[in-house]
Amino acid sequence: MKFGVVVFPGSNCDHDAWYAVSHNLHQKAEFIWHDSPSLGDVDAVILPGGFSYGDYLRCGAIAKFSPVMSAIRKFAAEGGPVLGICNGFQVLVETGLLPGALVRNAGLKFICRTGPVRVETTDSVFTHQAVNGQILHLPIAHGEGCYIADEHTLDRLEGEDRVALRYLENRNGSMRDIAGILSEGRNVLGMMPHPERAADPLMGGTDGLVILSSLAEAYAGHTASHLPALKI
């Protein structure tokens, strides 16, 4: 299994995602530069957290025009799994791969805090290793993570079992406590909490590994034989 971690100018959780999949999960992982027109031979794509293009205009609004996003649209349309974390989720809604929008937190402040999130469906490549209703303790770290959509869209997301994760402590004001949603094809997941920050016991927990290892297992076949060299 090979993960590709996209690097936009301003991505700052790219290395964290790469480290979690390569060193905590022992999978192959490589970075994909934002102006790359192709994704190479990766089996799954992670859009990491950060501030792509400075998040000027709107979070994720400029990133959607980068060359790599055309490749990701195509990859997703063909059923390839795409995981957008935090800023990656914002990019996915701006791109239209996921519905709705992410706006300023209800309290208007950036929030960095670990809290409980409930797995709402195990019917996806990202959550099949979890138990339905399983509580994951995952960190959030964002200023614009309040998920909004019109009632019809929210009803549809729920009706189609596409709400993947819900906050038990909703601090950003997201509608219906939504923390993560799936695409219609269930192969694109956008989530505000950071699974890659909960992938190492030293960092206070490993609940995030459920998401990453679900993905790894779904595409198991070739596991990395050795750890890649670590650059400081």
Place this chain on the structure above:
Amino acid sequence: MSTITSDVIAAHQLTQPEYDKILSLLGREPTFTELGIFSVMWSEHCSYKSSRIHLKKLPTQSTRVLQGPGENAGIIDIGDGIAIAFKIESHNHPSFIEPFQGAATGVGGILRDIFTMGARPIAVMDALRFGRLDDPRTGERNRRIVEGVVSGIAHYGNCFGVPTVGGECVFDDSYDGNPLVNVFALGVFRHDEIFYGKATGVGNPVIYVGAKTGRDGIHGASMASAEFTEASKQKRPNVQVGDPFMEKLLLEACLEAMKTGAIVGIQDMGAAGLTSSSCEMGSRAGTGVEIDMELVPQRETGMTPYEIMLSESQERMLLVAERGREDEVLRVFAKWGLDAVVIGEVKDDGMLRVKDRGKVVAEISNRALADEAPLYNRPFSKPLRNAPLDGPAVHSSDLLGDLKRLLESGDLCSKHWIWEQYDYQVRTNTIAGPGSEAAVVRIKGTPTSIAMALDGNGRYCSLDPREGTKLIVAECCRNLSVVGAEPIAATNNLNFGNPERPEIMAQLVESIEGMAEACRFFETPITGGNVSLYNETLGVPIHPTPVVGIVGIVPTAKPIGIEFENEGRDVILLGGYGSSDAEQFGSSQYAKVVVECVWGAPPKLDMDYEKRVQTAIRQLVRARSVESAHDVGEGGLAVALAECCFGEKGIGVEARMSSPLSNEFLLFHEGPSRVIISTAHPDAVFEAARKNSVEAVRIGATLKSRMSVGNRTETLLDCSVQELKDVWENSLEHLLHTSVSVE
């Protein structure tokens, strides 16, 4: 061109003797551009002219120090071929004028100091000082400053992608007209990746990279070298505007460009911008630097050489590349979408030569600017002291009520409202973050973690700058020892008033001497730092506020927290009850918050005993013989015990002591060298105490959800943990969002 009159000289904050020195160094009258260049380089901020003589007293060397003061940051060897670079710097004046941008660019500036050396920043901490939030006269303004400063730090650090892992925050009348924003940053690299700010190699190209130059921040360095007056409000345009996204690109591009091997020297454009970077790089290398103003990327039209040289526009770097290999460097910056332009070259004549449209507009020896700045041995008398020696007799009728007042006071309450706005986890290295005894950040790919803490105590230092400063060094080292780390090096930020007043200068001198003594004793050389003087508004100085940032190393492991983990554990006071008297008690938080007046002297410190307590706790934590450890600091034993109860599990304590101290002193005195431990292995604790010849007193045991404290047969405190925690946890938010009306 303006003629240089005495008014022009005064407007540049140069004295007549200083101007005379310029005349003799040049052998002629300076041009207007040259006058500007001298004025920023010889400002207090850049030249340390009032403090340099005394800073020499500080210890700066050890076997681990690879780079001491004088570079952009100090560098320390941490083993395995890895080094860390770290420094603290103030952005006090800009943060008062424009809190959000002032604080944001403070973060930006110190981050550049770290990555200009080749290190990737992995942690930031902040020491903040504000006026009181509940003051009916100034509270509203102070609350606005807090909001602005905290969101400015969050804005810059979060976007840049460096975790803000700790710090401290104090509210006091003394900072009412002069808040302090001191930012510490730390980076990591390999020994063979270190870069210096040296313009070596005659003929090598000088390259400008990063943001374009605008008119922002002109004379920022001289602004930071003067007192505040009503007219200072007009200095708002002097405050720079930060762009953390640009800085993130600059970081990645610089580190990538350094890997090409084509860069020979690099320095950020911080205070005094293009001026300081060019002449300091030349001065360090003993070379000349010639630059052409026409080639400097500009975002405003019609800028004069004076403005370009003095601009403090953010996110810019100056570098020198190997001749013939400049394209390798330029290509990396182009990849990151950044301006990178050759604006001049290294010369052999030791001069800073500034050209504009074919004309030389400034020509000064680099050495004159960087190394021959005036040096003052300013007169000093006895340190300024406003507090009385004696205070009222302390007798409490409600000890629990007093504890609650302390727990909800601005200085002692939970600061989660602040640090939850900071991304303290990005880069996934933070194994102990804000709210811990000391922050601990692992270095991936090595068995080592870095522990770091900031400490300052203006109240102690206002009563005795020498002893107060020794206490903060001791406390900072204690914080590190409590997480199992060995303190190895320090950085300092000296925040004081106007050094031209002998009683303020005396505070500075005594504080530096106290710091020198303590840093020598604790073997934590000062490898760099910052001096911020003229922290006065309308003639009222701040408390003398030295802040130290100390770093230590610890084998990477799951950290031991401050909070009790399990019921039924022995609670031991390592170091013993300590001692106090009516005079020392006057410096406590109890005096400040409950008695509402401060008097006397700081607590007495026995450095030798302190060091032994630190050795004992470090051994115990590393051996994992304890489940929790928390030092007794401000607020004394009662506040520290309460904090030990504020864990997620809500484990409380029943303490029954046997001390000859009065109830008030026992609960609230702030004597150093004490650590509260909970343990399932009390014998190991007593054994470590015996070996290190320090006291260890079993004071009680942990239990479920209640905090009960007694002395001999008397119960002094008895309360549910939740009730205390509610007071402590939500106080800052209340203080910030309750408006106080003037009666």
